[in-house]
Structures are given as C-alpha cells and as structure tokens.
Amino acid sequence: MSHEIPQPNAQLFIDGAYTDGSGSERFEIVSPATGETIAALPVPTESDLDRAVAAANRAQRDWRKLGVFKRAEICHRIGDTLAQHIEELALLQTLEQGKPLTESRADVTEAAQLFHLHAEDALRLYGETLPSSDPQKRMHTWRQAVGTWAIITPWNFPLLMFTEFAAPGLATGNALVVKPPTHTSLTVLKAMEYLVEAGLPDGLVNILPGEGNFGSKLVAHPGIHAIGFIGSSATGAKIQATAGLKRSVMECSGNGPVIVLDDANIERAAKAAVDSAFYCAGQVCCATERVIVHQGAHDAFVEAALAYARTNVKIGDPFDEHTNLGALNNELVAQKMDRHLDEARALGFDVLLGGGRASGFATDLYYDFTIVDGVAEESLLSREESFGPVLPILTAKDDDDALRIANADSLGLQSAVFTRDISRGYRFLEELETGQVLLNESNGWWDINMPFGGAGGKGTGWGRIGGMYTLHDMTDLRTSVIHIGD
Helix, strand or coil: CCCCCCCCCCCEEECCEEECCCCCCEEEEECCCCCCEEEEEECCCHHHHHHHHHHHHHHHHHHHHHCHHHHHHHHHHHHHHHHCCHHHHHHHHHHHHCCCHHHHHHHHHHHHHHHHHHHHHHCCCCCEEECCCCCCEEEEEEEEECCEEEEECCCCCHHHHHHHHHHHHHHCCCEEEEECCHHHCHHHHHHHHHHHHCCCCCCCEEECCCCCCHHHHHHHCCCCCEEEEECCHHHHHHHHHHHCCCEEEEECCCCCEEEECCCCCHHHHHHHHHHHHHHHHHCCCCCCCEEEEECCCHHHHHHHHHHHHHHHCCECCCCCCCCCECECCCHHHHHHHHHHHHHHHHCCCEEEECCCECCCCCCCCEECCEEEECCCCCCHHHHCCCCCCEEEEEEECCHHHHHHHHHCCCCCCEEEEECCCHHHHHHHHHHCCCCEEEECCCCCCCCCCCCECCCCCCCCEECCECCHHHHHHCEEEEEEEEECCC
16 A cells, blocks of 8 residues: 555543543454554543543533634634645545545545634524513523533544534534544544644543443433434434433434436436445445436436446545545445345346445455345335445336335435426425435535434434534523513
8 A cells, every 4th residue: 555544543532632541451443445453442431431521521611611702713723724634634534434535535624624614603603682571671592502512423424423513512612522433433533633733622522432332321421411423323212212301413314215207317317326325335324325216217217327337436445546436334334235135136126237245355345336226115225224335226106106105214314306397396395304305416415504414203313414503403592581670
C-alpha cells in the first residue's frame, strides 16, 4: 500500500487526554479492506465511564456560560483545523471502515463544514416575546443547552455521524460522552487531536469505544441528561427502553423505496437508483433498498440499470482512486447479504448481475454489485434493510399499487419518486410515509442543511439531523414569566 496511513491513537479519550483507562482488557480492530490488525483499544470500564461523565458535566457548566459567540468561534476553528487534515483522516477511515478513499474524503470535508454551519446556526437560535392575557405579565422564550449527551454512532460514517451531533451539541453549549463502534473508532479518536488543537476545552468531548452492555450503562448513567443515537431500529428500541424519559434524538433504520413511474426519465432514475444502492457499499440508512417500478417502465428501467451498473460500478481496492465500491465493513452484514440472496434464488427471483462475494481480494468482505428482478413483497430483500450493494426490483401495476407497496413497511426514513408529471409527483410527496421524499433525485441524496429523520408512526425514530433543526432538538425551550405590576 503506497498511502501513508497516520498512526492511530489506540487509547480512550477522557477529560482532554488519551488514556489506557482503568481496565486491562483490549479488543483488536481489523481492517475490512486489508485484513490486517490496525490497533488494539482498551475496553472501557464503569470507572472510566464515571470519570468521563464527571468531566463532561464539569466542563459543560463553564462551556454554557462562555457565551454563544465564543463557542461559535471555537467551532469555526475546529472546522478549519479538520479541513487541514482531510487526507490523513480519510486514509485512516478507509482503512478501518472499508469504503473508497474518495468517499472518506467527502465525509471528512462534510464534517468540517458542519462545524462551520452549526457555529452560524447557534448565533441565530432566537427566542420569542409572547403576548400574555395578563397585561402585567411579560413572557419570553429562549433555548438553553440540555447538559451532557450520550452519543452512540454507527460504523458506516464514523467521523461524519459523530460530527452530526458534536457540532450542533457543542455550538449550543452541551458536552458529550461518545460511544463509537469498537471496530470503527480510530478516525474519531484521531480527530480529537484536531479538536484539542483548535481550542476545545478539556472534558467537553469524551470518547469511549464499547460494545454490548456498555451502551446501556452509558445511557442509564445518572449524569447523562440526553441521548443521541444513529443506528439500527432494533438497537434504538433497546436504548430507548433503558433511557426512560431522558431527552433523545433517534435516527434509525430505513428501507428506502425508489418509485419509478411510467413517465419518468428512465436513464436518470436508473443512474440515481444504482448510485444510491452501491454508495458506501449500500451501507447507508437512506440507500436504495428497493425499487418499485411501474409495469409500463419496467423493461426499460431494468435495461438502463444494468447498462449503467456494468459501466460505472468499479469494485476494488478502496485506496485506488478509480474504485467506487469497496469492502463491506463486517462479517455480519455480509452474512445478511448472503441470507437475502440465498432466499432470492430459492424463490426464483432473477439475479441479473452479481449475486455473491467477490473473489481475489484481501478479505472475504468484498461483495459484487447485485441487481435482482422479480422480487416479491414478502421477501427478505423487500421487507428487511439489506444494507449491502444490492438493487431489488419490484413491479407495481399503477400509482396506487406503488404507494401501497412503498408504505406497507415498518420503516419510514427516506424515499424517492421519478416522474415528469408534477401532479403525480405531489401526490407521492404527500402520501409516502417517510420523513423525506425526493422528487427526481437519488434516494441517497442529503444536504448538511436538510432536516433528516423518520416519519411518525414508523420504526425509524424521531428528531432531526441537519441544520437548525438539530439545534432545536439538542436544546431545551425555556420560558420566563415576569410580573411588572406592584
């Protein structure tokens, strides 16, 4: 490998410093891209957790009083500092996560931008003066930091999804105790060097990688005031059961439908669906998990999707600049792909492209991009979030049928619709049961200033990631009433 990977920080980060913690156990991080052992991290103990929470609570009291303009200044400096270290952070993330280097660079760039965006958002987090029925009363509202947040993030976007909570949380005066996944913790730990360099006070952000019941101990800790979670719906439900009435932002699984109507721009729809299905090897909560194609567009869409995928999807070494499909992150997600495709073959679906693990690579986690036609509604490919590089195609008789298929699902994160008819498009915008609906755009599209989260009544969580909306979710709405009479 010709790239010079930065030396990882194989320690916990507590109260402004790297530490081995109080325990003796360690766990190894193995690269899905190369198969090599990258580092061995300490297993955090309850004593380490107590110390991290105490440091966060102490630091948060001073940080909140510092004032929003000073906090915004430091957040801007963090954004600038991260932007100066894009390449080393991207290289480390690709090594531990398995995604192409080009994607990792985009993740780090976006993380830096988020600190700038939320620094500005915090300066415009306004309150109101409310009219009172009593002429001798004055009522005002303002927003104030909640306190110390437990942040639990997934392994698909290690740095970016940490930043999606860290940037708005810090800008509004909160502190964080973060549990990144054990096997993709190194990028976040490395980034802490640069947050400290930019002037982040000690104790405000603490990083304790842990698995299993450590997350439960974190969210249940009496010194934790709120929870921010991005991950699977099953894990989210367990966290919420443990957290009780603590404030939470929960961004959970998606099973994003892409609907292609018979008047759609077929080439644009096919490109968007394929791109969203293989980006980050399909390990994205808003990936194309199923394509619901109007029967009048079916044959043309399948032909266009196959042609685009065969020409444009390049599986290979994620450090190669030409690669756009790297390794899956772990064996469990690869086994889920195996299981879904085994059932697809058993049920007689048409596996038109790919269909299994790729050979000739450093690990067994590389998976060929796969297109499956004739998928039934009740199959695993339709009902479960595959979270791999697969494009399942279902056929709908008409618009009503497409809506029925799309909404007959327990998850409701993000969906996309392709049509040239604005009236038909508006119907889907209003009737699809997802938090976001994109018209004539990839289901995987997202913007840092866009509120992102699940629809009510679905198992996809609540709250919003992105823009001013996250600042609202990470602060308390406070109200004052002042009597001005005698």
